[in-house]
Amino acid sequence: MATDCEAWLNANPVAEAEDLSDSFLSGEEDDAGLVVSKNFRNEINGNLLSSSSNSIHEARLKAKAKRRLRKNSSRDSGRGDSLSDNGDVVSGTSVAPSSPKSKLLDRKSRLGKGRGLPKKGGAGGKGVWGRSGEVYELEEVDQKDPNYDEAQENCVYETVVPPLDERDFEKTVTPIVQEYFEHGDTNEVAELLAELNLGPMQSKVPSLAVSLALEAKASHRELTSRLLADLCGPVLSLSDMEKSFDQLLLELPDLVLDTPGAPQLVGQFIARAVSDQILSKSYIDGYKGRVDCQYTRVSLDRAAVLLRMSMGGLRIDNQWGTGGGQRPVIQLIKEMNLLLKEYILSGDSKEAEKCLKDLEVPHFHHEFVYEAIVMMLESKGEKTVKMVLQLLKSLSVSSVISIDQMRRGYERVYMDIAEINIDVPRAYFILEQCVDKSFSMGIIDVKLRDLCPCRGRKRFVSEGDGGVVKLESY
Numbered sequence: 001m002a003t004d005c006e007a008w009l010n011a012n013p014v015a016e017a018e019d020l021s022d023s024f025l026s027g028e029e030d031d032a033g034l035v036v037s038k039n040f041r042n043e044i045n046g047n048l049l050s051s052s053s054n055s056i057h058e059a060r061l062k063a064k065a066k067r068r069l070r071k072n073s074s075r076d077s078g079r080g081d082s083l084s085d086n087g088d089v090v091s092g093t094s095v096a097p098s099s100p101k102s103k104l105l106d107r108k109s110r111l112g113k114g115r116g117l118p119k120k121g122g123a124g125g126k127g128v129w130g131r132s133g134e135v136y137e138l139e140e141v142d143q144k145d146p147n148y149d150e151a152q153e154n155c156v157y158e159t160v161v162p163p164l165d166e167r168d169f170e171k172t173v174t175p176i177v178q179e180y181f182e183h184g185d186t187n188e189v190a191e192l193l194a195e196l197n198l199g200p201m202q203s204k205v206p207s208l209a210v211s212l213a214l215e216a217k218a219s220h221r222e223l224t225s226r227l228l229a230d231l232c233g234p235v236l237s238l239s240d241m242e243k244s245f246d247q248l249l250l251e252l253p254d255l256v257l258d259t260p261g262a263p264q265l266v267g268q269f270i271a272r273a274v275s276d277q278i279l280s281k282s283y284i285d286g287y288k289g290r291v292d293c294q295y296t297r298v299s300l301d302r303a304a305v306l307l308r309m310s311m312g313g314l315r316i317d318n319q320w321g322t323g324g325g326q327r328p329v330i331q332l333i334k335e336m337n338l339l340l341k342e343y344i345l346s347g348d349s350k351e352a353e354k355c356l357k358d359l360e361v362p363h364f365h366h367e368f369v370y371e372a373i374v375m376m377l378e379s380k381g382e383k384t385v386k387m388v389l390q391l392l393k394s395l396s397v398s399s400v401i402s403i404d405q406m407r408r409g410y411e412r413v414y415m416d417i418a419e420i421n422i423d424v425p426r427a428y429f430i431l432e433q434c435v436d437k438s439f440s441m442g443i444i445d446v447k448l449r450d451l452c453p454c455r456g457r458k459r460f461v462s463e464g465d466g467g468v469v470k471l472e473s474y
Contacts, residue, residue, distance in 0.1 A: 141153065161195075161196070161197040162197060163197045163198070163199030163200070163201075164196060164197065164198060164199065164201050165201075166201065169198070169201040169204065169208075170208070172196065173193075173196075173205060173208055174208065174212065176189055176192050176193070177189070177208065177209050177212050177224075177227075178212065180223065180227060181216060181220045181223060184223055186226060186227050186230040186231070187230075189227060189231070190230065190231060190234055190235050193205065193231070193235050194234075194235060202235075202236065202240055203236075203239075203240040203243040203244050203247075204244060204247065205231070205235075205236060205240075205244070206228050206231075206236065206240070206241055206244035206245070207244040207245070207247045207248050207251070209224050209227060209228065210224060210228075210244075210248055210266070210269055211248070211251075211255065212224075214255060214258075214259045214262055214265055214266075215258060215259055217360060218358060218360075219360055221265070221268075221269075224269075225269065225272045225273075225276070228241070228273060228276070228278060229273075229276040229278055232276075232278040238278065238279075238280070241273065241278050241279055242279065242280075242283065245269075245270060245273070245279065245283070248266055248269075249266070249287075249293075249296045249299060249300075250296075252266065252293065252295035252296055252299060253293065253295055256295055262295070263295045263296075263298040263299040263302065264298065264299070264302050266299045267298070267299040267300065267301070267302025267303040267306070268302065268303070268306065270283070270284070270299065270300070270303040271302070271303040271306035271307050271310075274303070274307060275307070275310065284300055284303055284304055284307075287300055327361075329364075332359065332361060332364060332367065333367060333371070335359060336356075336359075336367060336368045336371050337371055339352055339355050339356065339368075340352075340368075340371060340372060340375055340388070342355075343387070343391060344375075344384060344387060344388075347387065349390065349391050349394045352391060353394065353395060353398065353400055356368065356395070356400060357400065362402070362405070363405075365400075365401045365402070365405040365406075365409075366405045366406075366408035366409040366412065367409070368401070368409070369392065369401065369405065369406055369408075369409025369410065370409045370412045370413060372388050372391070372392060372409075373388075373409065373410065373413045373431075373434065374413065374420065375388060376388050376389075376430065376434050377420060377424050377427050377430050377431060377434075378423075378424055385430075385433075385434060385437075389434070389437055389438060389441060389443070392406070392438070392443050393441050393442070393443055396442075396443055406443065406444065407444070407448055410435075410438075410444060410448055411448075411451070413431065414451060414452065414453055417431060417453055421455070428453070428454065428455035429455075431452065431453075432452060432454065435448075435449055435452040436449070
């Protein structure tokens with residue numbers, strides 16, 4: 001029997017051995033099959049095999065490994081032909097390969113089961129909190145958790161702003177006050193201060209605002225008085241106001257070095273604060289007999305005088321005046337006329353220049369030039385013309401009145417000269433003289449001088465023409 005097997009194997013090569021192995025090991029490929037292969041390693045049908053039979057068994061194992069590899073690859077690719085468990089070739093349907101991107105974005109099940117819907121109803125995947133419209137319930141605290149802390153169960157978390165120290169206070173509040181001088185909105189300042197944790201520095205807000213206003217304009221001092229009145233209550237208390245003005249009175253010797261008129265100005269602030277009811281009426285009386293500094297005494301005396309004058313009808317709420325941009329035009333024109341009349345009486349050009357600056361209307365200086373030229377046209381002597389031209393020359397040299405404002409003032413007179421001539425018959429003649437003198441003094445240029453209008457002359461013709469009057473300009 002052994003000789004017959006050997007003769008058959010010699011007649012069939014290793015390929016036929018593979019077919020034999022395929023037919024012999026058909027069926028389920030599990031651990032039991034491996035055990036059978038071990039049992040047939042040395043014998044077949046109870047007969048011992050030689051070394052050649054061992055090579056046959058190794059060929060069977062290699063064929064089995066190849067078959068298993070082909071089967072797995074066909075399942076993964078999903079296309080091409082595959083081998084059945086019996087080794088038969090089974091033609092499969094070719095499936096177009098899908099891109100890796102589409103596989104990553106495809107949320108359908110890849111197990112071949114189900115209805116092809118997204119995983120977890122569309123609520124799964126990386127970075128997904130759940131399906132839309134899903135409401136999560138409050139998570140109950142596990143008291144058996146080793147990290148559980150009973151003291152933190154009812155904690156309330158709030159944003160804590162650290163209190164400002166003296167250095168940070170000046171750096172933070174000074175820009176707020178300086179910006180307020182530009183926009184004049186007290187509500188914005190109150191909101192910005194409410195966001196800060198002023199702490200003990202709260203009482204220094206009025207003193208800082210007043211010290212900045214001492215070096216500013218009169219309109220800024222008026223804005224500061226309004227700011228103090230609006231901050232008292234929402235942000236500051238009456239005690240904070242009193243502490244702040246007490247500090248100002250103590251710092252007067254240092255404030256005088258930068259602002260010589262600081263005692264009088266601080267006295268006006270105190271009087272205004274008493275009038276606005278942010279300081280008590282007995283505030284000044286509390287310093288009687290306790291003042292050693294002369295600057296403090298001057299400031300308190302100034303406040304007391306203003307309060308006594310208010311009883312006689314003086315309005316302290318308008319002691320600083322209003323800014324140029326906030327004044328009515330009619331009021332500005334009246335003040336400019338009064339300024340010119342006072343200058344004609346006194347002849348002090350420095351004082352006139354100072355008063356014009358205090359009006360704080362550099363955009364309206366052309367009205368001052370217009371009123372000055374009209375005053376020269378209405379004057380009856382050379383003295384007024386000479387003084388007004390000297391004033392315009394001084395204001396032009398010092399750049400208080402710009403070249404553009406000077407030009408606009410002269411052009412306005414040129415346009416209204418016909419109406420002015422109704423009240424002043426010699427207006428054209430006087431204007432020509434004033435324009436020539438202004439050019440000789442360097443107040444205006446050649447172009448502006450050449451624009452000066454001239455009056456048309458009247459000429460009577462012969463009686464044969466019926467005495468018709470002809471208008472003719474030269």
